[in-house]
Amino acid sequence: MAKQDKQFVNDIADINTDFAQWYTDVILKTDMVDYGPVKGTMVIKPYGYAIWENIQNYLNKEFKKQGVQNAYFPMLIPESFLKKEAEHVEGFAPEVAVVTYAGGEELNEKLIVRPTSETIICAMYSKWIKSYRDLPLAMNQWCNVVRWEKTTRPFLRTSEFLWQEGHTVQASMADAERDTQTMLKVYSDCLRNLMAIPTLTGRKTENEKFAGAEATYGMEAVMKDGKCLQAGTSHNLGQNFAKASDIKFLNKDGVLEYGYSTSWGVSTRLIGALVMVHGDERGLRLPPNIAPIQVALIPIASKVDGVVAKCEQVQEELNKADIRVKFDNSNNTPGWKFNEYEMKGVPLRLEIGPRDIENGVATAVRRDTHEKLQLHLNNIVNEVDDLLKDIQSNMLRQAEDNLQSSMTETDDFNTLVDDVNNRKVVLAYHCGDPECESEIKQKTTITTRVIHSYDDNHKCIYCGKKSKYRVYFGKQY
Amino acid sequence: MAKQDKQFVNDIADINTDFAQWYTDVILKTDMVDYGPVKGTMVIKPYGYAIWENIQNYLNKEFKKQGVQNAYFPMLIPESFLKKEAEHVEGFAPEVAVVTYAGGEELNEKLIVRPTSETIICAMYSKWIKSYRDLPLAMNQWCNVVRWEKTTRPFLRTSEFLWQEGHTVQASMADAERDTQTMLKVYSDCLRNLMAIPTLTGRKTENEKFAGAEATYGMEAVMKDGKCLQAGTSHNLGQNFAKASDIKFLNKDGVLEYGYSTSWGVSTRLIGALVMVHGDERGLRLPPNIAPIQVALIPIASKVDGVVAKCEQVQEELNKADIRVKFDNSNNTPGWKFNEYEMKGVPLRLEIGPRDIENGVATAVRRDTHEKLQLHLNNIVNEVDDLLKDIQSNMLRQAEDNLQSSMTETDDFNTLVDDVNNRKVVLAYHCGDPECESEIKQKTTITTRVIHSYDDNHKCIYCGKKSKYRVYFGKQY
Numbered sequence: 039m040a041k042q043d044k045q046f047v048n049d050i051a052d053i054n055t056d057f058a059q060w061y062t063d064v065i066l067k068t069d070m071v072d073y074g075p076v077k078g079t080m081v082i083k084p085y086g087y088a089i090w091e092n093i094q095n096y097l098n099k100e101f102k103k104q105g106v107q108n109a110y111f112p113m114l115i116p117e118s119f120l121k122k123e124a125e126h127v128e129g130f131a132p133e134v135a136v137v138t139y140a141g142g143e144e145l146n147e148k149l150i151v152r153p154t155s156e157t158i159i160c161a162m163y164s165k166w167i168k169s170y171r172d173l174p175l176a177m178n179q180w181c182n183v184v185r186w187e188k189t190t191r192p193f194l195r196t197s198e199f200l201w202q203e204g205h206t207v208q209a210s211m212a213d214a215e216r217d218t219q220t221m222l223k224v225y226s227d228c229l230r231n232l233m234a235i236p237t238l239t240g241r242k243t244e245n246e247k248f249a250g251a252e253a254t255y256g257m258e259a260v261m262k263d264g265k266c267l268q269a270g271t272s273h274n275l276g277q278n279f280a281k282a283s284d285i286k287f288l289n290k291d292g293v294l295e296y297g298y299s300t301s302w303g304v305s306t307r308l309i310g311a312l313v314m315v316h317g318d319e320r321g322l323r324l325p326p327n328i329a330p331i332q333v334a335l336i337p338i339a340s341k342v343d344g345v346v347a348k349c350e351q352v353q354e355e356l357n358k359a360d361i362r363v364k365f366d367n368s369n370n371t372p373g374w375k376f377n378e379y380e381m382k383g384v385p386l387r388l389e390i391g392p393r394d395i396e397n398g399v400a401t402a403v404r405r406d407t408h409e410k411l412q413l414h415l416n417n418i419v420n421e422v423d424d425l426l427k428d429i430q431s432n433m434l435r436q437a438e439d440n441l442q443s444s445m446t447e448t449d450d451f452n453t454l455v456d457d458v459n460n461r462k463v464v465l466a467y468h469c470g471d472p473e474c475e476s477e478i479k480q481k482t483t484i485t486t487r488v489i490h491s492y493d494d495n496h497k498c499i500y501c502g503k504k505s506k507y508r509v510y511f512g513k514q515y
Numbered sequence: 516m517a518k519q520d521k522q523f524v525n526d527i528a529d530i531n532t533d534f535a536q537w538y539t540d541v542i543l544k545t546d547m548v549d550y551g552p553v554k555g556t557m558v559i560k561p562y563g564y565a566i567w568e569n570i571q572n573y574l575n576k577e578f579k580k581q582g583v584q585n586a587y588f589p590m591l592i593p594e595s596f597l598k599k600e601a602e603h604v605e606g607f608a609p610e611v612a613v614v615t616y617a618g619g620e621e622l623n624e625k626l627i628v629r630p631t632s633e634t635i636i637c638a639m640y641s642k643w644i645k646s647y648r649d650l651p652l653a654m655n656q657w658c659n660v661v662r663w664e665k666t667t668r669p670f671l672r673t674s675e676f677l678w679q680e681g682h683t684v685q686a687s688m689a690d691a692e693r694d695t696q697t698m699l700k701v702y703s704d705c706l707r708n709l710m711a712i713p714t715l716t717g718r719k720t721e722n723e724k725f726a727g728a729e730a731t732y733g734m735e736a737v738m739k740d741g742k743c744l745q746a747g748t749s750h751n752l753g754q755n756f757a758k759a760s761d762i763k764f765l766n767k768d769g770v771l772e773y774g775y776s777t778s779w780g781v782s783t784r785l786i787g788a789l790v791m792v793h794g795d796e797r798g799l800r801l802p803p804n805i806a807p808i809q810v811a812l813i814p815i816a817s818k819v820d821g822v823v824a825k826c827e828q829v830q831e832e833l834n835k836a837d838i839r840v841k842f843d844n845s846n847n848t849p850g851w852k853f854n855e856y857e858m859k860g861v862p863l864r865l866e867i868g869p870r871d872i873e874n875g876v877a878t879a880v881r882r883d884t885h886e887k888l889q890l891h892l893n894n895i896v897n898e899v900d901d902l903l904k905d906i907q908s909n910m911l912r913q914a915e916d917n918l919q920s921s922m923t924e925t926d927d928f929n930t931l932v933d934d935v936n937n938r939k940v941v942l943a944y945h946c947g948d949p950e951c952e953s954e955i956k957q958k959t960t961i962t963t964r965v966i967h968s969y970d971d972n973h974k975c976i977y978c979g980k981k982s983k984y985r986v987y988f989g990k991q992y
Contacts, residue, residue: 072639074589075596076626081639084584084654091585107561108568112551112675113659114612119552135591135617137628140674141663142609149553151614151628162549162558177561182590182659186618197617198589 050381053319057263062191064313064321068382071192078190078197082306085382086193088330089309090200094180096232097202097304100224106176106204111159113181114149119157122282126156129249133185135197151184156250156275156301159205160283167297169288170209174217178204183305193310194267194515201305207285207297211276214298215253218274221302222255225270233308234325234434235259235315236441237269238463238510240488245475248301252276258487258510260444261314264461266487266512269311272302310515315437322383323405325433326426333363333422334379338372338391348395352388352418359419361426380405385429386422388413406432451499454511458484463512465490469498470506478511487512527858530796534740539668541790541798545859548669555667555674559783562859563670565807566786567677571657573709574679574781577701583653583681588636590658591626596634599759603633606726610662612674628661633727633752633778636682637760644774646765647686651694655681660782670787671744671992678782684762684774688753691775692730695751698779699732702747710785711802711911712736712792713918714746715940715987717965722952725778729753735964735987737921738791741938743964743989746788749779787992792914799860800882802910803903810840810899811856815849815868825872829865829895836896838903857882862906863899865890883909928976931988935961940989942967946975947983955988964989 049067051059065071070086073079082090098108114137121127130153137149152158163175180202190196204221208214222239229235238258247254251273259269279285280296289295316323326332333356337349349365356363364384366375372389379387389401399412402422406429413421446457447465454464468475468486478500479485487510496505526544528536542548547563550556559567575585591614598604607630614626629635640652657679667673681698685691699716706712715735724731728750736746756762757773766772793800803809810833814826826842833840841861843852849866856864866878876889879899883906890898923934924942931941945952945963955977956962964987973982 072642075593075635075638076589076591079589079591081589082587084586087584087586090587107564109561109564110559110567110677112553112556112558114553114556114661114675116552132619135614135626137612138615140612140661141665149612158552161552165549184591184617188618198591200587 050319050321053262053317060317061310061314064317064381065192065310068322070309070313073192076197078187080192080196080198082200085330086309089312089324089328090306092232092328092330093228093304093308094202096228097224100228101178101204104176104220104224105174106178106206108179109177110179110181111155111162113152115152115155115158117148117150119161120150122157123250123279125278126250126282130154130185133187135184135186152181153183153185154301154303155179155181155203156205156279156299157283160279160285160299163205163207163297163299164283164285167207167285167287170290173209173287173297174206174213176204176206176217178202191310193306193313199306201303203301203303206300207280208300209287209289209295209297211298214274214276214300217300218253218255218272218302221300222257222270222272225272225302225304226257228304229257229259229269229308229311230434232325232327233312234327234430234437235269235311236434236438238488240490240510242271242488243470243472243475243486243509245472245479246486248273250275250278252278256488258512259311259315260441260463260512261311261515262317262440263314264444264463264512265515266463266510267307267311267314267515268487269308270302270304273300275299275301315440316383316433321381323433324383324385326385326430329383329385330362331364331379331382331384332361332426333386333388334375334384335363335365335388335390336372336375336379337365337367338389338394340367342392344395345390345392348415349390352390352400352415355419356422359423361419361422386425388422404429406436449497449499454499455482455484458482458512463487463510465508465510466499467493467496467505468507468509469501469503471498471501471503474498474501474503483513484511485514486510487514527796527798530739530794537794538787538791541794541858542669542787545799547786547790550669553674555664557669557673557675559677562807563786566789566801566805567783569709569805569807570705570781570785571679573705574701577705578655578681581653581697581701582651583655583683585656586654587656587658588632588639590629592629592632592635594625594627596638597627599634600727600756602755603727603759607631607662610664612661612663629658630660630662631778631780632656632658632680633682633756633776634760637756637762637776640682640684640774640776641760641762644684644762644764647767650686650764650774651683651690653681653683653694655679668787670783670790676783678780680778680780683777684757685777686764686766686772686774688775691751691753691777694777695730695732695749695779698777699734699747699749702749702779702781703734705781706734706736706746706785706788707911709802709804710789711804711907711914712746712788713911713915715965717967717987719748719965720947720949720952720963720986722949722956723963725750727752727755729755733965735989736788736792737918737940737989738788738992739794739917740791741921741940741989742992743940743987744784744788744791744992745964746785747779747781750777752776752778792917793860793910798858800910801860801862803862803907806860806862807839808841808856808859808861809838809903810863810865811852811861812840812842812865812867813849813852813856814844815866815871817844819869821872822867822869825892826867829867829877829892832896833899836900838896838899863902865899881906883913926974926976931976932959932961935959935989940964940987942985942987943976944970944973944982945984945986946978946980948975948978948980951975951978951980960990961988962991963987964991
């Protein structure tokens with residue numbers, strides 16, 4: 039075993055010295071993803087896609103509670119639509135893919151493969167919305183989007199990715215703002231409850247907001263290398279897109295008014311966050327609530343009478359209790375299997391051999407603590423269930439500890455730069471001037487992540503002028 | 516009420532005299548779909564999309580039973596990939612949409628928006644498959660595809676549509692053939708059990724098979740106007756794509772061999788079939804198992820004390836039993852609501868008013884038979900559940916009766932043409948010669964749908980030569 043463990047660990051780059059290579063090794067070797075044939079594209083393999091499906095199931099339930107309905111809008115957007123909102127086209131034009139031929143003919147108007155769907159969804163909304171009685175209107179779609187990026191990495195930044203995008207229209211700015219913040223909370227709860235990922239949430243600065251939004255709120259997760267990953271965003275679009283798309287409604291006073299819209303999305307990026315928040319030197323570590331396989335059940339001395347039968351019985355019991363168990367009765371050695379499921383981040387391993395059966399127990403090994411325990415076969419479902427819950431909350435605690443220890447604060451700019459380069463996220467005061475912020479970014483590649491709190495009683499850490507807010511600085515994925 | 520009914524019915528074209536307009540009226544007025552801004556595209560609205568989600572949920576469970584795993588492959592396919600399989604490119608080249616620019620630059624190689632994904636999936640499979648131990652490999656993806664069509668109709672034929680496409684590779688032709696037929700059965704069971712749609716299944720002729728397949732099996736549903744709709748297909752691709760994509764595996768004898776692949780899919784077309792198989796002069800009729808709303812609960816005299824409270828109580832009870840109920844407590848009149856949910860095809864309407872409460876009953880009206888019944892409030896869940904089951908089986912019976920009465924058989928070609936023009940599907944003997952079949956199609960627009968049985972003891976209905984099989988002839992959507 040020790041030898042095999044060693045060999046296995048050697049297959050993955052060291053997490054502490056080469057985090058980037060570690061990430062690539064882990065996602066490829068655990069069969070989550072592969073590179074697609076076109077540069078910058080990815081194939082999401084079943085083990086990665088099952089994680090995405092668990093995110094979908096969680097969010098669909100939450101969206102429904104918020105009165106959001108799923109729908110589907112066309113992928114190909116007339117070029118003229120993208121140009122309707124001035125900031126929006128500036129933000130997205132450089133990275134779109136363009137269909138110029140279809141059905142054997144050159145198209146009269148070029149079609150953009152959606153990089154996001156505000157323009158086409160708002161065009162439809164303007165057709166459907168006539169009166170305040172039609173509001174709020176709240177739809178979501180699960181779909182693919184294309185953004186042609188120069189530098190790509192599977193899950194984190196790819197030319198095509200999967201996401202959901204929700205779009206609401208409200209009758210007032212206050213209601214739009216409430217939607218924006220409610221959905222941000224839905225996202226951060228999803229990361230916390232399902233993925234055991236704590237996040238920093240708050241408003242983005244003017245420089246970092248969505249092209250066309252009045253206000254963007256972001257949710258940042260901090261990876262094990264101290265870099266930030268924007269894990270979800272929620273935009274209050276005010277009347278910008280309503281004006282561009284002519285979404286007008288007759289309000290309660292009988293006056294025609296532009297609607298107030300919002301949009302919000304999370305993507306397959308979240309899978310990258312999951313890997314980089316929880317992984318360790320042995321590979322993935324998946325929190326039970328999102329793990330495609332929660333329990334790997336491995337027979338020991340499977341040729342001995344009764345072992346396979348007992349495993350099958352346990353598998354059935356766990357299945358019935360909706361615990362996602364994989365009974366691996368393949369010809370591989372137990373040691374090979376231990377390594378395999380450890381690398382794949384399965385939260386709990388159960389081993390059942392002849393001696394275990396004699397003693398009425400199963401041996402359990404936790405992925406989060408490596409702790410070895412004995413469970414009672416006659417109470418296996420309850421004990422496994424309790425363990426999975428404990429693993430889930432322990433992983434959240436570990437991730438919270440990591441997040442806390444990643445954070446510092448300072449009033450000195452050189453210290454800020456040193457700290458960020460030393461894998462920290464740094465809280466500091468800033469004047470709020472976009473040019474000051476841009477200068478910091480250009481000089482150091484350090485960006486603001488989300489605003490912590492508004493405060494004009496301090497000095498900007500960079501230019502020394504009066505502060506506007508306290509904001510998280512960090513490096514971003 | 517009578518007046519309102521009349522008005523409402525007048526809003527939808529007459530199903531008997533103008534079926535095409537009836538279809539368009541129904542799908543637009545029930546908020547299933549709208550036209551997208553680009554010609555030939557559609558927006559699937561929540562009421563239509565919920566039907567698609569129910570199909571997804573059903574099929575995902577069945578796919579899992581068959582060992583098929585969900586995954587996601589890139590949408591943009593290098594042009595050279597499409598050209599690898601000669602028949603395939605010939606079949607699809609005329610209708611593809613082509614990305615020529617991306618990220619502000621002209622692409623070196625044009626990218627095809629997938630019309631189907633055999634070429635890109637097989638390219639990945641060839642990388643993953645090395646030995647017979649890697650087989651069978653079976654993946655499915657839910658995604659959008661684009662086929663640029665000249666004549667389009669929402670759900671039935673659109674430039675972009677949603678579908679699932681499953682792709683397996685097996686180690687032998689026999690296993691590939693088994694996959695092909697198993698998946699056809701999964702589809703026809705889905706239509707029967709979930710959608711209450713009986714189908715004609717069988718092999719397609721050479722003329723009608725998929726571009727690149729060895730054998731295509733089809734599932735045909737017969738619409739109320741007697742026209743056939745190809746509702747799903749399953750292809751045995753033999754070694755065609757394996758050779759084109761170099762999918763080789765080391766077989767058990769240590770010899771390198773090309774794999775045997777299959778593909779199979781159903782699409783948002785199924786929603787069109789659902790409308791055209793079950794609809795009537797008043798609009799949609801949805802079988803309970805697939806209906807987004809199974810029960811419309813409507814308060815009568817809702818201002819009277821206790822009515823709303825009782826409705827809410829019933830709603831909660833039904834919800835708890837996983838019955839999809841909509842309690843409509845809006846300001847519209849009961850009559851307006853009756854029409855609305857009737858048009859939307861909700862299988863069961865429940866009315867609860869002061870007198871019903873006094874008598875401990877709710878009034879139920881079936882969409883399938885218009886029958887009015889009284890249910891006991893103290894046993895409402897069981898009685899509703901029984902009724903929904905009865906409606907489901909009755910609707911299947913009605914659809915089967917329609918299918919039976921749509922079918923005839925003949926040995927005379929003129930009779931065949933008359934019968935097809937008279938809304939029939941006609942069983943007849945054919946020689947199997949592709950040229951003979953093409954001539955029939957050119958002259959009459961009548962096509963073969965699926966082969967009923969092989970038989971060389973008769974004469975071809977058209978050319979008089981020896982028959983090869985008995986086949987269904989009809990007009991197609």
